[in-house]
Structure formats: structure tokens, C-alpha cells
Amino acid sequence: MAKHLLPLSTFKKGITLPSLVFILAVTFLASFFPQVTGAVLSRVQDWIFINLNWAYVWSVTLFVFFLLALAFSKFGSITLGDNDAVLEYSFFSWISMLFAAGMGIGLMYFSVSEPISHFSDPTFGQLDQVSRAKNAQLYTFFHWGIHAWAIYGVVGLSLAYFAYRYKLPLSLRSCFYPILKERINGPAGDAIDTFALCSTFFGITTTLGFGVVQLNAGLVEIGLMKQTGFSSQIVIVLVIMAISIFSATTGVSKGVKFLSQLNIVSAVALMLFVLALGPTVFLMGSLSEGAGEYLNQFLSLTFNTHAYEPERQPWYFQWTILYWAWWISWAPYVGIFIAGISRGRTIREFIGAVLILPTAFNFLWMTVFGNSAIWFDQHEAAGQLSGMVGNADELLFRFLDYLPAPGVSSSLAIFIIFVFFVTSADSGIFVINSIASQNAKNSPKWQLVCWGMLLALLALVLLNAGGLQSLQTMTLITALPFSVLMILFCYCLVRALSVDSYYYTKEFSPATSYWSGELWKERLQRIVSDKSPENVDHFIGTTVRGALEELAAELNSKDINAEIRFQDIPADVSLTIHHKQIEDFVYGVRNQDRLVSSVLVRERNVPTVKRNQSNFPISYFGDNRVGYNVAYFTQKEIIADVLKQYERFLELSSEIKNEIFTDIASKRRS
Template identity: 35%
Template sequence: MTTQQDRSHHLVDALATPASDVVPHPALDVAAPPRARRQGLDKIVFGVTALLAVAFLVWGFVSTGSLADASGRALSLVMDDAGWLFVLTASGFVVFVIWLAASRFGEIKLGRDDEEPEFRTSSWVAMMFSAGMGIGLMFYGVSEPVSHLVTPPPGTGGADGAQAVQHAMATTLFHWTLHPWAIYAVVGLAIAYGVYRKGRLQLISAAFEPLLGRHANGGWGKLIDILAIFATLFGSAASLGLGALQIRSGLRIVSGIGATGNAVIVVIIGVLTVAFVLSAVSGVAKGIQWLSNINMVLAVVLAVFLFVVGPTVFMLNLVPTSLGSYVQDLPMMAARTGAEGTKTKDWLGSWTVFYWAWWLSWTPFVGMFIARISRGRTIRQFVTGVLLVPSLVSVIWFCILGGAAMNLQKTGTDIAGAGALESQLFTTLDAFPMAKVASVLVMVLVAIFFVSGADAASIVMGTLSEHGTQEPSRGTVIFWGVATGAVAAVMLLVGGEDALNGLQSITIVAALPFVVVMVGLAVALVKDLRSDPLMVRRKYGEEVIEAAVIAGVTEHGDDFVLSVEPTDATDPSPAAAPQVSP
């Protein structure tokens, strides 16, 4: 019993140890103090990534054709040799975060044990949703369901009628519900846990301390942060490019100016880049939260408008149909790879693998952003909120916008053949009352999504460039904001007439190195959680109770009780150890 009493005594000392403001370790003897952060710019991380960004921009503007050729060859290589990696890891992250939430780790808080959430749930959901996929929902809300309806995805047998609608919606939800948010959740959990529970710096590299030890603060850590900035730059630029394409399409339709060239896209990107730089330097509370809440209201207005004037009953029927089809088709969709043939490989490059690469490239900034706004929530609350709430909103969104478009397509209005993907939403709106007003609303929504998403991205890239500070300097934020807009313009120019193809190709290639980082991050997080104070406390408690029960049965048979009693301070016996009484 001496060993057991020693363990219990250590537990009492641990519980009596004051926790620091940032890092509570109530079951350990000494609470680690918050890490000291170096001030100013990380010259290596910022210098290398800035140099790469500038080199890419020079290459793109000076020799667009050669960059287009290089990106095309790189895309073919990635799809041939690593397409399976995107498919496997994306589904793996879904299983991983659900397991974390359902396991004993789900009770761990992202902060002190007694800490309350920093933001209200409504604002929390609005901010992470707007930053996570705002522009994409506007761009693909109509175009993806209609595209899959007209051209059924591989493996669906070329179904038509009701089955074609089901497969189209199932594929759309596969790309927009659990998978992207599970990918975001991995980074969000790792960063929030490390910063608010362990007192680490707000860096992707800091989350690797359980695996790399001191090397996480050295060369390997800098490489990880460089890859994170690089992925963020191209992932957010892809989103800005989609937004610019859709705004240009809206201007054509609303103003009747006719065909426009790439110069208009560059001007649109320039104007919106100035807007999001101004928003970014105002900070999270004043900038992103304000814009996110406005966008949520406008998005609801658009959805309600289409729900009322559109085929309401068809949309309502589509909700259970889509969910059932998604569950039924999920194994087939998750297993679809380039091994099924060239046609499937090309399709994956335009849809599934592009999406997984896009989400992966967004994880550094979306993950760090939702980590920053999720302090005080448990892992179970975090995963539940991040996984289910945006997924449910996506289901409703696609059933309304996609349902309106598919109903028009089935009844004789050719939405799919009316123009490029970015114009199909406007073509759909044109079939309903107040089309011009609704189209202007769409452009405003896209512009604000553009600003709020790029806002968050430039702040996070600034954070990674300045040793993890939560308030990067304005100069750094402005640099990354301007760089993101410029990269978006180059990516569009690389695609030529098919600007979307340029966005997709470069996004997939740029995201590949970060897949490996994400896998390592998941492993490091589990290793961290196993030594969490709550886990240590539970282990101590189980040992104490088990030893006490053994002692009670040995000394008294079945006739004993366990109780916790105070003791004299001079008494060497542990104050919180269970006492065995006959």
C-alpha cells in the first residue's frame, strides 16, 4: 500500500498546484508556464515563402504560357502517382475526428477546465462557416448539382430521372459536408489544444512538439510553417479566383456589357484585395466577425427568397432524398480513384481530388482561425459543431439552390448549357421574379465572402510569419493580402480561356506537400492527448480506487465502504486518498 499511498499523495499535490493562466495541468506536479514568443518577423519563414511567392508571380506575369505548361505536367504527375493519397487521407480524417469526439479524449477542454467559450455559439458558427467555404458555396451551389445531373459521375451507371438527381446530390454532399470540415477540424484541434491547453505558440510547427521535440522549434519546424503558408497562399487564392469569375459573370448579366477579358478579372481582384486588406488590419472582432454576421444574414435572405419563389415542395423532398442517397453512395464515392480508368481520373481531377486539395490547402488558415475562436469548448463540442452544423447548412443550401436549378433543367430550361459554371447561378435566378435584384445580392455576397475569407487567410499567414503572434503587424498582413490577390490573378491567367482549369491545376499541385504534414499532425495530436492532465487524473483515480477496493476486499470482505475524509496537515497520509472502512 505504500506505493499506492505515494501515488495518491502525488495526486493531492498536483490538484493543489495553482494552474497558470494559459496552461492548466491540474494532475501534474508543476504547471508549465506559457512559452515566451520571439518578437517580430521570422526572417527565414517569411523570407523563403515571400521569395517563392514573388518568383511565382514573376514567372506567371512574364511567361504565362510556360507556367501553364509546367502546371499541366505537374498535375498529370500528381494525379497519376498521388491521387490515391488525397482520396485516402480525406476519408481517414473523417474517421479520425469522429473517433476523437466519441473517445475518452472528447471531454478534454481547449483551455482551462473551468473556462467558458469566448464567442457565442451563433457568432462562432457564422465565423467558421464564412471563413471555411463561403465563396465555394456561391460558385458551386447551382453548378455542381446540375453538372452531375447532366453528366453523371463515374460509377453511377449513367442513371437518369430520379436516380440521376439522387446521385447528383449525393456526390455534391460528399464534397461539401463531413469531409472538408473533418480536414479543418484536425488542424483546428491541434492548434487550439496546443495554444490554450499547453501554452504553445500559435504555429502549425508547434503542434509537432510531441513528435519532433526541440526540432519543432528548429529547421524542421520552419519547413512545416513554410509549407503551411505556401498551401494557404494558393488555397485562398483559388477561392478568390472563383469569386472574381462569378462577379465578372454577374456584371455581364446585370449590366449587359457583354464579353469581357482577363483585364476585368484583374481589376475585380484588385478592388476586393484592397477591401480585405483594410478589413484584415482591423482585427478579428471588428473585421471578420462583423463581415461574417452580415454575410450570414444575406445568405439566409437569398436562400429564403429562392425557397419561396422556387419549387418549394421539390426542395423539401430533396432534403431526405439527398441525405439517404449520400449515406447509400458514401462507400462507393470514398473509394473512387484513378485506378478505374482515365475517364475517372480526369473527373477526379476536376471534382473530388480538386476539392480535397482545396480543403487541405485551406486547413492552415481555416484550422488556425477556428482554433482561435474555439477557446473554452471541449473536443466533443468542437468536433460536433465543426462537423455537423456547417454540414447541415450545406445540405439545406444545396437542396435550395441546386434543387431550383435541377428542377429547371428537368422542365426544359437548359441551365447546364447556358454558359460556364460561374454563370449558371445567374441563369437560374433569371427564371424567377426580381432576377436583377437577386443577382446583385449574389455579387454582394461573393464580394463579402471574398473579403472575409481572404481577411482570415492574410492574418493567419502573418501569424505564421511572426513566430505565432495573434496580432501580426499591419505590414506583414498587407504583404500577404496583396500577394494572395496577385497569385489569384496569375492562376486565372494560367488557365487562359478556361480560367477555372488554371485554378484547379495549381491548387492540387500546391497542396500535395501539405498532405504529409496533415498526417503527422494527427499522429502528434493523439500523442499529446494521451498525456493530457484529464487523462493523467483519470488514470490516477482508477489506480487509487482499484487499489482501495482490493484493500477493502482483502481486509473486510464484502463488508466495507470507501470514503474521502480530511486529514491533519501534519498527517503524512494523502488527504484525498479514499479511506477504507469496515
């Protein structure tokens, strides 16, 4: 009976304890010394943004082109899991959860505030009104488009591949298996997962804290709360986290899935409401123009660091570079979550869905809300929306006042924000516990409850003390070293995919083309025999040498000049047919040693492997082609193999187009 009970805890001490110490230490500094901590971290962030902004640009650019190349490569058909893996979620459920975890709450917060900010920013004051409106849409598309999702995609794809294809834990350490091997289970792996846990925790905490302020403003707008303030924010945080904890404890396939689907349906309903009752014709036309301009300016936007426009760089640092840092800092959390729901998808399907579908939806969403806000600001609001740029928490609700039934639309917006918060928090709790327990199965629910309570407590402490900005700044600073880790993810993934492709496409040994059941016992004996240098030397000196000598004698009897060369230790025997006008034909076999996987050496049920190095009789040819193992050939089969190679040689030599390889006389004259 006891064996069916859940374990008391599935926490990994090497991950959980250092993470808690660091989280509490940073929270203490940000809470009790917010001004000093904030000032120091802001100086560090400014130095990084000013001096190393190119590093963010190059990293994000690499991620975009890496995923695009992977999608169109031969690796795109590889499944994230076994080749016959069954999908766990429908396409709609998968996309819904991906949106909810990826940038759901950000879509609500920035849908109006970012386009209006770009439109009214003094940096672009020299442009006319139409150019500023187009510029605002273009940069909003840029910040919420393919580049952002490529960051999430690199982490999510690496995690999903190594977790489901290699059967490794769903944790960041697994992505380093090609270079660390078994060492991922040691201190290096613990350090990587500790970094991921802290980054995820801080990202969710700051989002929860800042988002609560917007939700508070919305509730005041519709009259459900009397004022904004800390007492109101306590109630909001407690309600959100209570629902989030309940959702997380019911599992991804139930609570998170249901809330994600509910949220995406509600968001689409609000978007269609604004599209139908706003400047519809203008919005559809501007969507088309905006998408075309984005595609036209894609490379310029991707590589532009504004090095020749120093007057624009402060804006560039506070928007583009800050966005890249923010997406990178969120990548561990979002990557782990979307990897966890992507088993059974192919690499091409994963990349296509993660890059294209969210980007297309974001473009539509930002056009409907952002361009509507700019249109109202120009035609009806007389610049009032632009004047509220500094009060982004209320901007969405002020914008909805210009549409019919503002109370209904604001209530729906608050509901969407609320559910987005819950889905971000519950998926965050799930991810944090997964990292802390190294993706252990059947974790007790009290662990999820503890993480949820800790998130709520620290968010409230930081809200009250004014330390959220410091925590956010520190999170953005950590994005730079994590971008280096992500580049290593790309390297490790390519190495693993190359091995994967080789493993599943490797053909049978050339020796097997002669096999039948007639000599199966002899073949089995050769397969299980010890591949020692002495045994291989003996095989070459008897079987192979005997075959080549017999063939050479037959060739010489037909006035074909054939010569045998032999070396004892290490054994090397070759047959050479000499020519004057064309290259000599050479077929040889030599004793070669190769390293053997230590995993195979440790396998007791493989009698042929006793050390990390084995020897094989490998063929070689006069044209330096790669040879193959001939250990399982009989003497007659070796003769047949030589004749097969000789026939190929004569066939190639007879073709005029191959003279560049075969005409030895002209080479000597030159």
C-alpha cells in the same frame, strides 16, 4: 514611454524570407511562362491523381473516422484551453466565421454549376434522367459533406489544442510538439510554417483570381459594368482588397465577425427566396431523399476508387480527387482561422459543430440551388442550363433569371459573393500574418496592409498573364505531402491527449492514504531528499526489510510459512507466504531507476532532482500487477500495506470464479 510602442516588425525571418522568395519565384514562372509551367504541373498532377488517388482516399477516410472516434471517446470532454476557459465568441458568431472562412465563396460558385455538371456529364449518360438527377445530388453532398469538413477539423482541432492547452504558438509547428519537443523552434518548425504560409497565400490568390471573374460576370449581368475584362477586374480586386485590409486591421472580433454575420444572414435570405419561389415541395422532398441516400451510401462513397470502372475514373479524378486535394491544400488556412476562434470549446463540441452543422447547411444549400436548377433545366429551360456547364461563371445568374425579380436576386447574390470574398481575404490576411509572425501579439497594422497589397498585386499579375491555372495546379500538388503531415497531426494529437488525460486523472500515490499532519516534517524531508541509488538501497535495507522481517516473524509464530529474501545491490527485499493449492503470496520492494523530465532537472527550485535519472523503491507482487512507489511509508505503514494486499489476496482466492488464477495444483497436473 518607449516600452509601450509597437515593435517595428514581428516577422520571423526564418519563415517570412523563404516564403516570399518561393511565392515570388512561383508567381514569376506562372506569369511569364504560363503555358510551359502549366503543362509541366498538369502532367505532375495527372500522374499523382492517376497513380496515387488511393492515398487521398485513405487519408480523408482516416480523418473522418479519427474525428468521429475522438468525439465519442473519453477525450471528447477536454476543453480547448484551460479547464475554466471562457468562450470568446457566441455560438452564432463562431459558426458564421467558420462558414465564411471555410467554403463560403465556393457555395456561391458551385451551388448551381456542380449539380448541373454531374447531371449533364456524359460519364453518366447511360442512366435515365431521374437517376442522373439523384446521382448529381448524391455526389454534390459527398464533395461538400463530412469528408470536406473532417479535413479542416483535423488541422483546426490540432492547432487549437496545442495552442490553448499547451500554451504554444498558433502555428502548424506546434502540432508536432509531442515528437519534436523544443526542436519545433528550430529549422524544422520554420520549414513547416513556411509550407503553411505558401499554401495559404496561393490558395487565397487563386480563389481571389477565379472569383473575380464570376463577380465580374455578375456585375455585367445587372448592368453595373459594361463588359468583362482585365480593366474591370482591376477595379474589383482593388475594392475587395481595400475593404479586406480595413476589416483585417480592425481585428477578428470586429471586422471579420461583423462581415461574417452579415454574410450568413444574407446567404440564408437568398436561399429562402429560392426555396419559397422555386419548386418548394420538390426541394423539400428531394432533400429528405438525398440525405437518406447519402447516409445509405456513406461507406461505399468513402472507399470507392472506381478501380472496376475505368470509364468513370477521368470524372472521378477531376471531381472527387481534385476536391480532396483542394480541401487539403486549404486546410492550413482554414484550420488556423477556425482554431483562432475556438478557444474554450470542448473537443466534442468542436467536432460536432465543425462536422455536422456545416454539412447540414451545405446539404440544404446545394439542394435548394442545385436541384432547383436541375428542375428548371428539365421543365422550363429545355436543357439551356445544362448547355452552359462550360461557362460556370455566369451559370448562377442565368439560373436566377428563371425566378421572379431576377434583378433583385442577382444583386443580392453579387453582394453575398462580394462579402464572401472580403471575409475570405481579410481572414486570410490575418492568418498569413499570424504564420509569418509566429502568432506574435500586437503586430503593427502595416504588416497586414503589406500582405493585402501583395495578394492583390499577384492576383492581378496572374490574371493578366493567364497563370492562375498553373498556380492552382501547384497548390493541388502540394496537398499530397501535406496529407502526410496531417496524419502525423492525428498521431501527435492522440499522444498529447493520452498524456493530458493521465495528467488530470492521476490519483494520489498509495502512500498518501496513510498521511496525516502528525509526521509532516518527516514526510517533507523524504520528499525533498535526493533520490540517489545509495539512499534508496539504504531505505529498502533498513525500513522496508525491518518491516517485512517483523511481519514474517509474526506470521511464522502463527504457523504460517513466511520467508524473507534479500539482495544488497541493487536492493531487493520480498516477503513470500508459501502455499500448496494456491499461488504463493509475494510482496516485495526493489530499487528501480526511472528517467526524469529534463525540464524538471533544469528547475533549480526542486532540490530532489539533480540528474536525468532518479531511483525509487517500487513494490511488486506475485501476480505481476503494477507496483507503486513506497518511498514515503514508515515501517508500520509498510506492514499495514502488506496486510492490505494480503487481505485482498485471500478475498480473491476465496471466490470460485477466480480459480483460473489461483489454483496452482491444477496447473501443475496439466
